[in-house]
């Protein structure tokens with residue numbers, strides 16, 4: 001049984017777990033967490049490990065790998081256990097003639113983690129289609145059915161689950177549309193790739209194929225043979241600012257409910273960090289992806305300390321150039337930027 005957390009994360013980072021268990025049913029998942037809580041043992045839940053960076057010293061507690069399974073489709077609703085692979089759920093929905101998830105194709109990780117940072121891509125976010133979820137609350141010991149308005153979605157990549165260890169998501173239900181046609185295409189780059197205008201609809205299967213293709217070009221689909229995908233995807237959040245500093249006035253700006261959003265990738269690139277930058281960190285074991293500057297990657301043999309050093313250097317370079325401090329999007333456990 002693996003105890004090296006590096007075997008459970010897409011960055012292949014993280015030292016040993018003091019204790020390790022696999023949960024294959026929701027009852028088992030709750031009982032493992034409940035038992036650890038009763039004995040005062042810290043718990044780290046791991047799904048696909050694709051948004052998680054764990055320190056080199058490992059985790060001094062119980063690591064629970066979520067491997068619960070079960071998918072049910074009824075009418076236009078799809079319910080999936082937390083341990084179901086996210087992209088398999090998207091594929092199953094498209095195959096079954098359900099529209100709504102197609103733009104979220106190819107995102108790594110498991111279904112139970114998608115509400116955690118309200119996963120999104122190509123103009124769709126999880127909360128657009130989430131109908132309900134079953135949540136175990138470690139503070140009250142209760143399991144209950146939640147509606148999306150209880151989840152604190154709204155801000156970019158935020159929810160009550162993000163950076164909190166209080167809740168365990170057991171399953172999620174999505175309210176989809178019974179149709180072979182996609183939702184309106186919302187993202188200009190995707191519309192271009194499909195040869196349609198923003199707002200048009202096309203077969204949902206075509207959107208899925210186009211998204212997988214676009215993502216693969218950026219190293220955003222997992223491929224064990226491609227070190228550009230040994231990442232957590234976007235390492236930093238896109239900053240949302242109340243006022244854009246004059247130094248960053250050239251950056252494309254996007255309206256956001258809480259201010260003006262600027263792409264972190266633009267800031268990184270324009271602060272002088274190119275694709276593949278950073279090979280001097282960790283003797284070549286880490287660098288920015290050669291396909292996307294927002295991904296920090298393990299080129300093989302990296303330590304978490306190496307990644308933290310490069311990430312801190314990038315954050316500092318952007319701050320020096322633009323006066324904007326980038327913040328990690330991924331969860332850091334037992335490690336921090338310096």
Ligand SMILES: Cc1cc2nc3c(=O)[nH]c(=O)nc-3n(C[C@H](O)[C@H](O)[C@H](O)COP(=O)(O)OP(=O)(O)OC[C@H]3O[C@@H](n4cnc5c(N)ncnc54)[C@H](O)[C@@H]3O)c2cc1C
Nearest residue numbers: 045047048049050051108109110112113119120169232233
């Ligand atoms: C190549 C690549 C591309 C990516 N592209 C995108 C993208 O386009 N859009 C996007 O939003 N994200 C993207 N990500 C980030 C990541 O895939 C998502 O955040 C994904 O939802 C994480 O799922 P996971 O199962 O891997 O979570 P993990 O990394 O295992 O866990 C993430 C956090 O959620 C917690 N958690 C896990 N399961 C549960 C549960 N059942 N209940 C409560 N908490 C839980 C963990 O404890 C941890 O704190 C990408 C990552 C990679 C590597």
